[in-house]
Amino acid sequence: MTLEQSAAAVTFLVIAASLLSKVVDVNPDATVSTSDLVREALYWKDLATHEGNDAMNQFQHNIKASTLLQTARSGTSDVVLERLTGVDVARMARSLDNRIAKARQNAGALSADVPKT
Numbered sequence: 001m002t003l004e005q006s007a008a009a010v011t012f013l014v015i016a017a018s019l020l021s022k023v024v025d026v027n028p029d030a031t032v033s034t035s036d037l038v039r040e041a042l043y044w045k046d047l048a049t050h051e052g053n054d055a056m057n058q059f060q061h062n063i064k065a066s067t068l069l070q071t072a073r074s075g076t077s078d079v080v081l082e083r084l085t086g087v088d089v090a091r092m093a094r095s096l097d098n099r100i101a102k103a104r105q106n107a108g109a110l111s112a113d114v115p116k117t
Contacts, residue, residue, distance in 0.1 A: 003059065003107045010063045017071040035084040037072035041065040042087065045096060059103040066096040 041064075048061035069092060072081060078089045 003056075003104065006060060006063055007104070010067050013067050014070045017067075018074045034072040034076040034081060037068045037075075038081055038085045038087055038089065041068035041072065041092070041096075044068065045092070048099070055103060055106065059100065059107075062096055062099045062103065066093070066100060069093055069096065 044061045044065035048058045048065065069089065073089060073093070076084075081087070081089045
């Protein structure tokens with residue numbers, strides 16, 4: 001799977017999750033599942049940090065973390081998520097966005113070095 005395909009898949013998943021969250025009634029237990037999503041996003045972000053030099057795995061783990069975090073944010077406000085998890089959600093989202101943008105730039109620089117046939 002190429003970088004562009006991964007990005008397109010994640011974008012689709014985020015949009016689908018966002019639309020579903022608007023259609024489905026939010027019940028009181030939803031905050032439990034959204035806080036679990038934030039914890040899962042932290043897991044994937046940390047895994048990307050410790051993945052070593054494999055840029056593609058780091059990119060995919062950061063994309064997964066970003067998708068989970070955005071899904072949680074679409075179901076519950078940042079204030080509630082921060083209170084439940086102790087995580088600065090906006091800061092984490094910015095960090096993930098920066099990591100993903102950097103990976104895309106690095107991939108673009110690498111593809112520019114490949115001779116065209």
